[in-house]
Amino acid sequence: MTSRLVRWTGVFVAVVGLLAVSVVDRGVETEDQRIQRLHDSYACPVCDGQSVADSNASVAEAIRTFIEVEVVAGASDDQIRDDILAAWPGSLLNPPGEGFAALVWVLPVVVAVVGAVGVAFVVGRRVEATTVSSADRDLVEAARRGTER
Amino acid sequence: MYSVIGLAAAVVGLSGSVLGVLGGAYALTTSRLHLLRTVRTWAWIVSATGVVMCVVMLRALAVRDFTVDYVQQVGSPNTPTLYNIAALWSSLEGSLLLWILVLGGFTAAMLVKFRDRHDDALFGWALVVMLGVSAFFYALVAGPANPFTAVDIPVGFEPRGPNPLLQNHVLVAFHPPMLYLGYVGFTVPFAFATAALITGRLGEGWLIETRRWTVVAYGFLTGGILLGAWWSYEVLGWGGYWAWDPVENASLLPWLTGTAYLHSVMVQERRGMLRVWNLALVCSTFCLTVLGTFITRSGVIDSVHAFSDGPIGAWFLGLFGVVTFGSIGLIAWRGDQLRSPGSIDSPLSREASFLANNLLFGAMAFVVLLGTVFPLLAELWDGSRLTIGSPYFDSMAKPLGLLMLFLMAAAPILPWRKASGEVLSDRLFWPAVLGVVAMVVALVYGGRGWAPVLAFGLGGFAGGSALRQVVLATRRHGWRGFVGRTNGGMIVHIGVVLVAVGLVAADAYKVDRTVSLEVGETATVNGHTFTYLGGDGDQNSRRIRIWADIQIDGEDVYQPATTLYREQGVVVPTPSVRPGFSEDLFLVTDAVQEPGQPVRLRVVIRPMVTWIWTGGMLMFAGTVLAVFPGRRRRGTEPVSVVSSELAEQATPA
Structure with a gap:
């Protein structure tokens, strides 16, 4: 038991250490990375759900250029967001977390929690074993033989 | 001429389907099972008319007969032969012909496979369901989406050919047919599930009969989705392969529930449990193919490659309603006979891990469905116009994906019923070491950020676990260690790991x-x-x-x-x-x-984009290996009881 504990402690420490390195060594987001992130965050208003990063439409290019100019000028993410929504309404690619739209964030969590409780219930439930007749065993065995032939 | 022949074939197909349904239902409800032979004949005719319609349309496209409506839409003398063939499925009406052809192919395959069971009520009802679905599609092509309508050639008519995006890459010849083989293939398990509910033969027989059909459909759907992603990457010019577009989501939904089913069905086969759940998953998978078709064909949701806003959306919505409420009604009707005879002994067991798997796949399917239809719901609610794109789906999918990878590592090494901590520790240690090595390699090659690096680690963990199973199986059974559902499934797991790692890297470090x-x-x-x-x-x-x-x-x-x-x-x-x-x-x-x-x-x-395609090919190969018979095994105790016995037990004395 002790050797198992030591081995798994080693694995755990290694995983935590490597994750720490991956976060600490990441550094500050560069200007290019920030522009890329913002490009990925806004919808091309005429492209049926494509991001401005992915769209080749001229309006998408205009928004991309606008973001680049704003980032270079030192605008914050919130300022850029407000400016883009003022100029191109409906270009948010991520639904807002308020009003009716908040449901799209809340419902999956509710479903996951209810599902997890359901699974826990099923796993924890105890049902008395059912007696199985030899005829039933023969039936299933015959069916298996038939399909594995 | 082609209009006449095509429409005649559609009418014969529709008539045959309807007569087959009515005749089959009559024969089965009155126990005149000898009449089922006639139903089989109708089924052959219905399958044949699907071939006739496609051949006629291909010929009309080949000779550029512009008096046929569909040829006028997508035909052109300038379209190369390959894309002229692919034009068959390049627009709505033609894609319905492909659907009918594939459905007819599966029906014919059923007729051959079950040729000795012509008076079996289970197969009879399954055939009736197949013909019922056929009747729906034949009604579409004979009615509101008739591609064979004879039309005059307008003065100054200039042929346009298919959509340009559908005539500049060879993948367009393979992606839609493969996707349809997957989509339509799930009709077979749905038909048998419905037949089991109607006949009350709710033991594991129908599952065992259809498990290979399900695996085949799953394999084609997997291949179709990945070919679609590859086509998107090579053709659309936006630098990506998956945009969470409604059409893409529509193909992913049945894949998610189908994957959940492929795992949970093993619990029922082994332990006789999850009967209601498995029936619900099979029916949901088919319902989602119908819903997906409604989403993409009705025009209710904007999509970059939804190719119709025609009148048939209401038809698909109607079919969706019938199938959904019909399935719920049948399951409720047979509720007493669907009680599980056993229980899960321990959370550390194969069956418990499959339940957790189902929870994750179910949650993922819910997220994809909700995100896809939510803009429509929001517009109905308050008239607001919402766009739900990649950031939403990515933020929801990532945690679920990480949990799935963890489960993929743990589940294969878990025994049925109960595992001890020692067994878990011993079996998981080397896969865990591989996971740590994967994290180190990722960091050495510049990977940063906890989520991608953790995903690489879990990928190594899951891949190591699957590799361990493959090595053990091949040591014991030689080449047979690669075939069969379990071993082929491990190859699929390795493919999934490659796809997952590729997706993470290609997205995080773009x-x-x-x-x-x-x-x-x-x-x-x-x-x-x-x-x-x-x-x-x-x-x-x-x-x-x-x-x-x-x-x-x-x-x-x-x-x-x-x-x-x-x-x-x-x-x-x-x-x-x-x-x-x-x-x-x-x-x-x-x-x-x-x-x-x-x-x-x-x-x-x-x-690492290449890893995605390589992993996809491995998934397909693993699915093919899973179809072949594996090592024979004894039935696992306890075998499930037949439903009638359960019903007797459930009935108060």
């Missing part, structure tokens, strides 16, 4: 730059040089293509192009990709008017 270049100028992006050497163009009766010669790192020259399709007047960017084991360099240019002009070049560098 570099996307647009540069303007004069001839002879060089730009540097992420350590690579891109030199614009000039360009050239060519043209034929169909298109004008102008490309830029871009030399990468002073070595090979790649030619991203823009193509003007004359008939449609549409300019399509055609990317050029330098694939590689560690990264892909994806080049696409803006519309260039003349060769040699300054060019705006978009460079997208995505690491």
Whole structure:
């Protein structure tokens, strides 16, 4: 038991250490990375759900250029967001977390929690074993033989 | 002539389907099972008319008979033969013909496979359901979506050919048929599930009969989805492969529930449990194929490649309602007979892990469905226009994906019923070490950020677990260690790991730059040089293509192009990709008017994209291996009881 504990402690420490390195060594987001992130965050208003990063439409290019100019000028993410929504309404690619739209964030969590409780219930439930007749065993065995032939 | 033959075939197919349904239902409800032979004959006719309709339409496309409505829509004398064949499924009405052809193929395969069971009520009802679905599609092509309508050729008519995006890459010939084979293939398990509910034969017989059919459908759907992603990457010129577009989501939904079913069905086969759940999953999978078709064919949700806003949306909504409420009603009707005879002994067991798997896949399916239809719901609610795109789906999918990878590592090594901590520890240790090694390698090669690095680690963990199972199986059974559901499933797992790791890397470490270049100028992006050497163009009766010669790192020259399709007047960017084991360099240019002009070049560098396609091929190969019979095994105790016995027990004395 002790050797198992030591081995798994080693694995755990290694995983935590490597994750720490991956976060600490990441550094500050560069200007290019920030522009890329913002490009990925806004919808091309005429492209049926494509991001401005992915769209080749001229309006998408205009928004991309606008973001680049704003980032270079030192605008914050919130300022850029407000400016883009003022100029191109409906270009948010991520639904807002308020009003009716908040449901799209809340419902999956509710479903996951209810599902997890359901699974826990099923796993924890105890049902008395059912007696199985030899005829039933023969039936299933015959069916298996038939399909594995 | 082609209009007449095609429509006649559609009418015969519709009549045969309806007569088959009515005759079958009559024979089965009155126990005149000898009449089922007639139903089989109708089923053969219905399958044959599907072939006739497709052959007629292909011939009409080949000879460019523009008096046929569909040929007038998508035909052109300038379309090359391959894309002329692919034009069969390039628009709504033709894609319904493909659907009917595939459905007829599966029906014919059922008739051959169960040729000795012509008086079996289970098979009889399954055949009736197949014919009922056929009747729906035949009614569409004989009615509101008739591709064979005879039309006059308008004065000054200029053929347009198929959508330009559907005539510039060979994958368009394979992606839709493979996807349809998967979509339609799930009709077979649905038909048997419905038959089991109607007949009350709710033991494991119908599951065992249909498990290979389900695996086949799953394999084709997997292949179809991945080919679609590959096509998107190679053709659409946006630098990605999956946009969470409603049409893509529509194909993913049945894949998710189908994957959940493939796992949970093993619990029922082994332990006789989860009967209601498995029936619900089979029915949901079929319902989601119908819902997906409604989403993509009705025009209710905007999509970059939804190709119809025709009148048939209401038809699919009707079918969706019938199938959904019919399934719920049948399951409720048989509720007493669907009680499980056993219980899960321990959370550390194979069956408990499959339940957790189902929870994750179910949650993922819910997220995809909700995100896809929510803009429609919001508009109905308060008239607001919402866009739900990649950031939403990514933020929801990532945690679920990480949990799935963890489960993929743990589940295969868990025994049925109960595992001790010692067993778990011993079996999981080396896969865990592989996971740590994967994290180290990721960090050494510049991977940063806890989520991607954790995903690499879990990928190594899951891959190690699957490899362990494959090694053990091949040691014990030689080459047979690769075949059978369990062993093939492990190959699929390894493929999933490659896909997952590829997706994470390609998304997390993407570099996307647009540069303007004069001839002879060089730009540097992420350590690579891109030199614009000039360009050239060519043209034929169909298109004008102008490309830029871009030399990468002073070595090979790649030619991203823009193509003007004359008939449609549409300019399509055609990317050029330098694939590689560690990264892909994806080049696409803006519309260039003349060769040699300054060019705006978009460079997208995505690491490990090749891993996605390799993993996809491995998933498909693993699915093929899973179809072959594996090692024989004794039935596991306890076998499930037949439902009638359960019903007797459930009935108060």
